[in-house]
């Protein structure tokens with residue numbers, strides 16, 4: 001496979017919202033580009049990023065490596081702007097979306113970029129709430145230093161689970177702290193006073209079936 005190349009803009013005042021299933025940062029970046037690797041000749045543009053976690057750090061990722069789960073997983077969601085006119089249209093095609101998955105390992109040093117997200121969570125405690133992240137966010141900082149990855153054709157991991165995703169999962173995790181994960185778990189799935197914490201929001205891996213998994217050791 002050709003090398004995967006990406007170019008992101010740094011943006012401030014990105015909107016983060018509590019979807020009821022977790023937090024999501026809307027980052028439509030017309031200037032961003034993800035191309036090469038398994039993406040053929042098409043250019044994919046960043047739309048949003050979010051993450052998945054578990055009630056303990058023993059689980060939380062949506063992919064596992066030789067059966068081993070990580071404490072969480074960040075998803076940078078892109079859509080094919082070469083072939084399609086909108087995200088919604090792209091989500092109807094097998095090559096419509098490209099999602100970069102980055103595993104979370106728990107360690108002692110907190111991830112500064114994730115901390116910018118964590119610092120806003122108290123303002124979006126309830127479902128439907130949103131706020132702007134004052135800090136400048138550079139999606140490149142979410143990526144691990146080692147750029148080896150696995151890739152396969154799969155689906156959205158939440159309903160409607162469209163089979164429209166070229167998955168690109170980095171082999172090397174990034175480090176977050178237990179405290180940062182604890183803050184994720186304090187988000188509420190409800191919009192009202194009732195508190196039902198979003199303690200886990202990951203979908204367990206599904207059978208590979210006859211799908212081919214490819215790897216690139218960048």
Ligand SMILES: NS(=O)(=O)c1ccc(C(=O)NCc2cccc(O)c2)cc1
Nearest residue numbers: 075077087088091099155156157158160
């Ligand atoms: N966890 S995931 O990265 O697979 C994922 C990414 C995006 C979405 C998403 O955008 N869902 C809403 C949606 C689905 C299909 C068409 C749409 O216009 C919107 C869901 C899951």
Ligand SMILES: [Zn+2]
Nearest residue numbers: 050052075157
């Ligand atoms: Zn996801």
